[in-house]
Amino acid sequence: MGKQVILVASAMIFCVAIAPVYGQYYSETVMARPRVEKMTRLHFFFHDILSGTNPAAVPIARPNITDAGLYLSLIAMDDPLTVGPERTSTRIGNAQGLYVWTCKDPTLFGAVLYTDFAFTSGRFNGSSFSLFSRYPIAEIATAGEKIIELAIVGGRGAFRMARGFALTRATYVNAMNGDASLEFNVTLYHY
Ligand SMILES: *[C@@H]1O[C@H](CO)[C@@H](O)[C@H](O)[C@H]1NC(C)=O
Ligand SMILES: *[C@@H]1O[C@H](CO)[C@@H](O)[C@H](O)[C@H]1NC(C)=O
Ligand SMILES: *[C@@H]1O[C@H](CO)[C@@H](O)[C@H](O)[C@H]1NC(C)=O
DSSP, X not given: OHHHHHHHHHHHHHHHHOOOOOOOOOOOOOOOOOOOOEEEEEEEEEEEOOOSSSOSEEEEEOOOOTTOTXXXXXXXXXXXXXXXXXXXXOEEEEEEEEEEXXXXXXXXXXXXXXXXXXXXXXXXXXXXXXXXXXXXXXXGSSTTOOOEEEEEEEEEGGGTTOEEEEEEEEEEEOTTTOOEEEEEEEEEEEO
């Protein structure tokens, strides 16, 4: 009975909360005013943590072919961004999104990232940029070696309409459990 009352009450709140919307198709095209583009550079570290009892990245789907391991798996992440290379370093944001491990050939092993990098402190608190790029994991199997370029395709807040790129290098790789830390140098062009 008590539960029903709560249900009805919340249903009523829900109904009351619906604002009237009058549908009307609207369209307008004008010349955009020329705007001065800004460039912002960011430097931080990203930690993809699959291990432990409280991982930040978790496989959420995988094919049902045997022996696939994590190849072709889809991973959901909410990974920390920090000022320094250590995981315990000051947190400045988080990278939320997905990546899919895309290649069955271990020598060409890679991922495609679909990720929103958001900042939770400082000048860019509340702003984020969107990264959509392939990531050739096999090429960075050893920490400290190759620099990988990733494409940035958009942003929010201070980074509205951003385009740019990130240069990344692995500073820590644990091939046993999949954990990795990456240094990011980001260059963003935005208004
Ligand atoms: C994969 O799923 C299909 C459809 O459910 C099933 O027929 C097949 O036996 C599964 N294969 C494996 C290796 O589990
Ligand atoms: C970041 O912005 C949020 C939302 O406006 C605010 O609650 C929070 O205190 C800010 N954090 C810092 C470190 O400025
Ligand atoms: C990032 O930039 C710093 C300063 O220029 C440089 O020392 C570092 O090697 C760069 N790292 C990457 C991954 O580009």
